[in-house]
Amino acid sequence: MHNGTTITQFIIEEQRKIEGATGDFTSLLNDIVTACKVISNMVNKGELIGVLGSAGSENVQGETQKKLDIITNEVFLKSNEWAGHLSAMASEEMDDIYEIPNQYPRGKYLLTFDPLDGSSNTDVNVSVGTIFSILRCPGERVCPNKDAFLQPGTQQVAAGYALYGPSTMMVLTTGNGVNGFTLDQDIGEFILTHPNMTIPQSTREFAINASNMRFWEQPVKRYVDECLAGAEGPRGEDFNMRWIASMVAEVHRILTRGGIFMYPIDEKMKAKGTGGKLRLMYEANPMSFVVEQAGGMSSTGRQRIMEVQPDDLHQRVPVILGSSEEVERVVGYHCD
Ligand code: AHG
Ligand code: MN
Ligand code: MN
Numbered sequence: 001m002h003n004g005t006t007i008t009q010f011i012i013e014e015q016r017k018i019e020g021a022t023g024d025f026t027s028l029l030n031d032i033v034t035a036c037k038v039i040s041n042m043v044n045k046g047e048l049i050g051v052l053g054s055a056g057s058e059n060v061q062g063e064t065q066k067k068l069d070i071i072t073n074e075v076f077l078k079s080n081e082w083a084g085h086l087s088a089m090a091s092e093e094m095d096d097i098y099e100i101p102n103q104y105p106r107g108k109y110l111l112t113f114d115p116l117d118g119s120s121n122t123d124v125n126v127s128v129g130t131i132f133s134i135l136r137c138p139g140e141r142v143c144p145n146k147d148a149f150l151q152p153g154t155q156q157v158a159a160g161y162a163l164y165g166p167s168t169m170m171v172l173t174t175g176n177g178v179n180g181f182t183l184d185q186d187i188g189e190f191i192l193t194h195p196n197m198t199i200p201q202s203t204r205e206f207a208i209n210a211s212n213m214r215f216w217e218q219p220v221k222r223y224v225d226e227c228l229a230g231a232e233g234p235r236g237e238d239f240n241m242r243w244i245a246s247m248v249a250e251v252h253r254i255l256t257r258g259g260i261f262m263y264p265i266d267e268k269m270k271a272k273g274t275g276g277k278l279r280l281m282y283e284a285n286p287m288s289f290v291v292e293q294a295g296g297m298s299s300t301g302r303q304r305i306m307e308v309q310p311d312d313l314h315q316r317v318p319v320i321l322g323s324s325e326e327v328e329r330v331v332g333y334h335c336d
Helices: 006-017 024-049 069-079 210-215 220-230 247-257 267-272 279-293 324-335
Strands: 054-058 064-066 086-091 110-115 127-138 158-162 168-173 178-184 191-192 206-209 260-265 296-300 319-322
Touching: 006 024, 006 178, 006 191, 024 069, 024 110, 024 127, 024 158, 054 069, 064 069, 069 086, 069 110, 086 279, 110 206, 110 279, 127 247, 127 279, 158 191, 158 247, 158 279, 168 191, 168 247, 168 279, 178 220, 206 220, 210 267, 220 247, 220 324, 247 260, 247 279, 247 319, 260 324, 279 296, 279 319, 296 324
Parallel strands: 086 110, 206 260
Antiparallel strands: 054 064, 110 127, 127 158, 158 168, 168 178, 178 191, 260 319, 296 319
């Protein structure tokens, strides 16, 4: 028997603090929670239900889709389209926005999501996740277009992620701190286990895909070189390195024990004309909201990520996030 706070109870109690709240938002979050439980179950069953491996198709960004990328995208759409809280959704796995079908009422919110982050890790049984962000639908909500989504991250109403690891967790912010919930599989409920998560400010752990080192810009090279130089170098201390290749898992580690995560822009990306690797609307912005709400920092190196004005649904940005002392240092190197 659990005697903790369920995520539903937590969300309803938060909603009561907001004057004039209609309950729409609470209900929307509940549908997102349900979608994540379904995805957790599928990821957990894996090859038992034949969901691993490639689907043999490509998404709008030219990435090979896994079967689970497509299935989890469908789960998210079906869980969230019917209740009347949303006007449209956008996802990593769809070229265009998904308008709420005509048989359902439309509501005042927009939802963006990465249904399965780190999906290259599914086949090797390493942690993956789901990332989501909720925006308000500006103006006329009956017939939204792509432009309705192009709001900077500062406009997010809520954001969070589900992490499918040894435990399934949901980490959530509505702009009032960050709270973490663990799924109790026996009762099918997320229970508040990590209230008021905050990122330790000084840390000695960095995460970057070092196979791109030869393409990095000078400020990133300098930062990593100094970490690698350890106790004998300018930082005077040894550093540790991690790379999981699931942003959700990296951000969760940083929320738990601090650190810095970087997927910076590099010369190879510049030559291809892309602004980075990670997507602003459903990866960088929601994670930046969570990180800032937990007392950390998130930057492109040149600008606060949440202040980037998006000009495309699938826009990519450089991402440098985590413990504020370290992010400030890398940003400082960009100014030098
Ligand atoms: P996705 O699986 O949704 O495409 O995202 C993967 C992302 C991110 O989670 C991770 O940090 C990064 O891509 C890994 O990139 P590399 O394979 O280049 O290391
Ligand atoms: Mn992703
Ligand atoms: Mn994905």
